[in-house]
Amino acid sequence: MKNHRKGHLINKGNAPYVLLAPTILIFVLFMIYPIIRSLYLSFFELKSGCYQFVGLHNYIVLFHDRTFYKSLFNTVVYLVIQVPVMILLALAIAVLIEEKFLRGKAFFRTSVFLPSITALVAYALVFKVLLNGDHGLINYVIELFGAKGVNWFYGEWSARIAIIMAITWRWTGYNMIILLAGIQSIPDSLQEAARIDGATARQRFVYITVPMVKQIILFCTITSTIGTLQLFDEPFILTSGGPNNATITMGEYLYDNGFRYLKFGYASAIGYVMTIIIFLLSALQFKATAKGDTD
Amino acid sequence: MNKISRFFCYVVLILIAFISLFPFYFMFVSGTNSNEQILSIPPKLTPGTELAENFGILIGKMDLFHSILNTLIISIVYTLFAVLLFSAAGYALAKFEFRGKKLIYGFIMGTMMIPSLVMYVPLFEMMIRFNLTDTYASVILPLLANAFGIFLMRQNMLGFPSALLEAGRIDGVGELGLFFRIVLPNEKPAISALVIYMFTSMWNNFMWPLIVLQSENKYTLPIALAMLDGNPTNKNYAVIMLATAIATLPILIIFMLFQKQFVAGVMGGAVKE
Numbered sequence: 001m002k003n004h005r006k007g008h009l010i011n012k013g014n015a016p017y018v019l020l021a022p023t024i025l026i027f028v029l030f031m032i033y034p035i036i037r038s039l040y041l042s043f044f045e046l047k048s049g050c051y052q053f054v055g056l057h058n059y060i061v062l063f064h065d066r067t068f069y070k071s072l073f074n075t076v077v078y079l080v081i082q083v084p085v086m087i088l089l090a091l092a093i094a095v096l097i098e099e100k101f102l103r104g105k106a107f108f109r110t111s112v113f114l115p116s117i118t119a120l121v122a123y124a125l126v127f128k129v130l131l132n133g134d135h136g137l138i139n140y141v142i143e144l145f146g147a148k149g150v151n152w153f154y155g156e157w158s159a160r161i162a163i164i165m166a167i168t169w170r171w172t173g174y175n176m177i178i179l180l181a182g183i184q185s186i187p188d189s190l191q192e193a194a195r196i197d198g199a200t201a202r203q204r205f206v207y208i209t210v211p212m213v214k215q216i217i218l219f220c221t222i223t224s225t226i227g228t229l230q231l232f233d234e235p236f237i238l239t240s241g242g243p244n245n246a247t248i249t250m251g252e253y254l255y256d257n258g259f260r261y262l263k264f265g266y267a268s269a270i271g272y273v274m275t276i277i278i279f280l281l282s283a284l285q286f287k288a289t290a291k292g293d294t295d
Numbered sequence: 296m297n298k299i300s301r302f303f304c305y306v307v308l309i310l311i312a313f314i315s316l317f318p319f320y321f322m323f324v325s326g327t328n329s330n331e332q333i334l335s336i337p338p339k340l341t342p343g344t345e346l347a348e349n350f351g352i353l354i355g356k357m358d359l360f361h362s363i364l365n366t367l368i369i370s371i372v373y374t375l376f377a378v379l380l381f382s383a384a385g386y387a388l389a390k391f392e393f394r395g396k397k398l399i400y401g402f403i404m405g406t407m408m409i410p411s412l413v414m415y416v417p418l419f420e421m422m423i424r425f426n427l428t429d430t431y432a433s434v435i436l437p438l439l440a441n442a443f444g445i446f447l448m449r450q451n452m453l454g455f456p457s458a459l460l461e462a463g464r465i466d467g468v469g470e471l472g473l474f475f476r477i478v479l480p481n482e483k484p485a486i487s488a489l490v491i492y493m494f495t496s497m498w499n500n501f502m503w504p505l506i507v508l509q510s511e512n513k514y515t516l517p518i519a520l521a522m523l524d525g526n527p528t529n530k531n532y533a534v535i536m537l538a539t540a541i542a543t544l545p546i547l548i549i550f551m552l553f554q555k556q557f558v559a560g561v562m563g564g565a566v567k568e
Contacts, residue, residue, distance in 0.1 A: 008469045015470035016391035020399065023384040023445065031406050031440040034414035034421070041416060093311060096304055110554065111312035114319065117550050117557070119499035121517040122539045125524055126318045129325070129532050135334040137321070173315065174561060181562055201300075230410045233501045237521060251412055251502075258416045259506050271413035278410060 042268035051265075058269035068270065070245050071253040074160065075229055078249070082164045083224045087217060089168070090175035095205060097176075098183050109180065116174035120233035127166040128238055156246035159239050163247055166234055171227075175220045182216035183209060218289045222282050229278055250274050319543075326537030333532045349537045356526070357538060361512045362519040365431070369504075369515060370497040373435045377444055377493040378486055385448025386478050390455060400449075407442045415506055422507055433507040434515075438497065444489055447560065451485035452478070484556070491553050492560030495546055516542040 010018050042058055044051040062068055097108050115123065130137050131152040139149030152162040186209065194204050210217070232251035235241055241248035241256075250270065258267030321340070325333050328343035353359060387393075388400050418437045419428075427433040455478065463473045479486070501517040508514055514522065520542060524535055550557055 010470045012391075012464070012470060013393075016387035016393045016396070018470070019383040019387035019474065023380050023403075024399070026380065026436075026439045027403065027406070029440075030418065030437040031414065034417035034437075035409060037417035037420075038413050093308070096308055099304065101301055102304070102308075108308050108312055111315045113558070114550070115315055116561075117495060117546050118543055119501070119517050119520075119546075121501050121520050122322075122499075122543050123318065125520060125535055125539050126322050128524070129333065129536065130318065130321065132334075135336060135338065137338050137340075140337045169314070169318070177558055177561055226408065226410065230412050232412070233517075236501075237524065254412050254415075255502070255506075259419065264416050264420065267416050268413070271410065271416065274410050275413050278408060282408060 038268045038271055041265050042272050044265045046262065046264050054265070058266050059273075061266070062269050062273065067245055067248065068250075068253060071248045071250045074247055075231065075250045077160055078164060078167070078231060079225060079228045082167055083221060083228055085164075086168050086172050086224065087175060087220055090172050090220070091179050091210075091213075091217070093172070093176045094180040094183055095209060097180060109177070111173075113173040113177050115170050115172075118170065120170070121237055123170055124166060124234045124237035127162070127169070131162050131238075153239050154243055156243065159243060159247045163234055163238055166238065167228075167231070170234075171224065175224065178220055179213060179216055182213035186212045214289060218285060222285055225281055225285070226278055229274060229281075319547075322536050322540050322543065325533055326540045328533055330531045330533045333536070345533060346537070349531075349533050352531060353534045353537055356534065357519050357523050358511055358514070359519075359538070359541070362514050362516045363541075365513060366498055366515040366517075369431050369434050370494050372431065373438065373497045374490055374493040376435065376439055377441065378489055380439060381441075381444040381448045381489060382452075382479060382482065382486060383474060384445050385450075385452045386455075386474060388445070388449045389452035390457065390460065390478075403442045403445055406440070407446075411503075415503065418503075419506055428507050429509045429513055431513075434500075434504050435497075438500070438503060441493075444493060447489055447492065448482075448485060451482060451488075455481065484559070487553065488556040488559035491549065491556045495549070495557075495560075498546060 041051075043053060043055060045054045045057065046052075093108075093112055096102070097105055097112075102108075131139075133139065133149065133151040133154065136149075136152070138152075143149050150158050152158050190208055190212075191204060194208055199207070230251050231249045232255060235247050235249050235252055236255075239247045241252050250273075254267050254270045254274070257263045257270060324340060324342055325338075326349060327346040328339050329345045329348070332339035332343060332345075384403075388396065414437070422428045422433045422437075427436075459477060459481075460473055463477050468476065499517065500515070501521070504515045505518050505521070508518060511522075520535075520538055523538055524530075
């Protein structure tokens with residue numbers, strides 16, 4: 001059958017290109033071009049309105065920049081503590097919600113998911129009030145238990161922990177929903193058979209649930225890693241990177257350089273180092289999962 | 296599971312649900328109390344009578360009307376464009392075989408791994424060059440390069456019955472006619488998931504609008520909130536919480552009405568219930 005009918009300018013052969021054309025145009029303009037331009041800019045310095053080629057200068061300065069290392073360190077701290085805690089928590093909640101005996105599944109699922117619909121700025125502001133050192137509700141509760149309240153935003157580690165708590169509140173439900181779908185797709189017969197063979201809940205979790213949703217755990221880990229490496233809104237609102245840059249993230253440092261001090265070249269170099277780190281970490285996570293498969 | 300561990304399971308889940316919901320309650324209730332009541336120890340946690348008073352202070356401090364209007368216009372226009380672009384792209388990638396398909400799809404998906412922060416400097420430069428800074432277009436256009444939306448639509452269109460398309464072709468319906476009159480009307484669930492996803496992500500977006508929007512009457516809600524908080528004179532937490540509640544309420548209502556589509560959006564459309 002011929003699909004190239006007369007009278008139709010757009011036929012089955014060229015239709016996909018026509019349908020894709022606007023999207024491709026958008027991606028070329030606002031994705032490919034900026035990615036290339038950013039690499040190019042990272043070799044230049046903006047001096048009195050003109051770009052001057054400086055070679056690897058930006059990268060060399062970057063590798064000696066203490067604030068950059070601090071931002072890298074903080075970002076890694078958030079990554080190493082927050083992502084595993086959150087994924088494990090999300091997985092545990094998803095497993096609990098899937099337990100057969102549980103009533104009110106919809107309520108629990110919705111409640112845990114709800115934080116992930118809020119604007120980052122909005123929830124960060126709520127946490128800022130809740131974590132207020134002198135008048136905050138969280139310190140009040142801590143003091144009820146007889147412990148001493150924490151001056152959250154004034155200590156290096158307490159400020160980091162405050163940010164980690166806030167992000168975990170916002171994103172656990174999001175990952176939980178994705179993991180839940182994965183757990184629901186495990187055939188009931190598998191769990192049933194294990195139960196009949198006398199497997200405990202813990203054994204079923206380790207030997208059935210986790211291996212069956214491994215790909216989804218990987219997906220959640222990689223997306224959370226990429227998200228955490230770009231962290232900006234929460235530290236910007238909660239601590240503005242302080243005290244003493246103790247909580248500054250790579251995202252904030254890039255923002256400061258690019259849009260506060262208008263050091264476009266330097267900001268681009270930071271961006272490229274970030275991209276490389278994301279690629280390396282994602283590759284590492286892929287590899288770790290693949291290795292587990294051959295065991 | 297025995298009775299004790301079941302009980303324990305309920306306790307844990309109720310505690311987690313409480314932690315998840317409490318900040319919402321706190322935000323809404325604090326908007327009706329005074330700053331002193333929020334800062335007293337312990338803070339007042341029951342609804343108060345200061346709502347009108349707080350609202351009065353809020354509109355004096357922040358251009359609430361413009362922020363809402365800006366956020367609304369930007370989010371709606373963005374969503375409209377996204378739906379048109381991404382359903383067309385998703386349809387092409389799901390239901391056609393053509394040269395370069397793998398390359399195009401692979402490329403679009405690959406961009407998900409690149410931090411959007413890398414692109415902000417060149418994009419900002421571009422917006423300056425085209426004299427677009429401080430316009431709605433400068434916020435909307437670059438964020439249309441969104442791989443996840445395309446992925447979501449492609450996944451959903453994969454299952455679209457090819458027979459329906461062939462029947463249309465035999466009846467002499469043009470290719471664009473097929474897309475607009477047969478595919479789109481039949482993909483309402485996927486489109487509503489995309490609409491919710493796109494709308495919320497733009498409504499909540501902070502960093503890129505913060506970079507390109509400069510004048511106060513162009514601010515979106517998240518920027519206006521950040522500025523309200525950043526202003527150190529007479530810091531009034533009641534007013535800040537009220538503004539936060541106002542910014543959150545629309546999304547909360549949309550969530551209550553379209554929960555299923557919301558969740559489908561998070562999971563790339565692969566929701567089963």
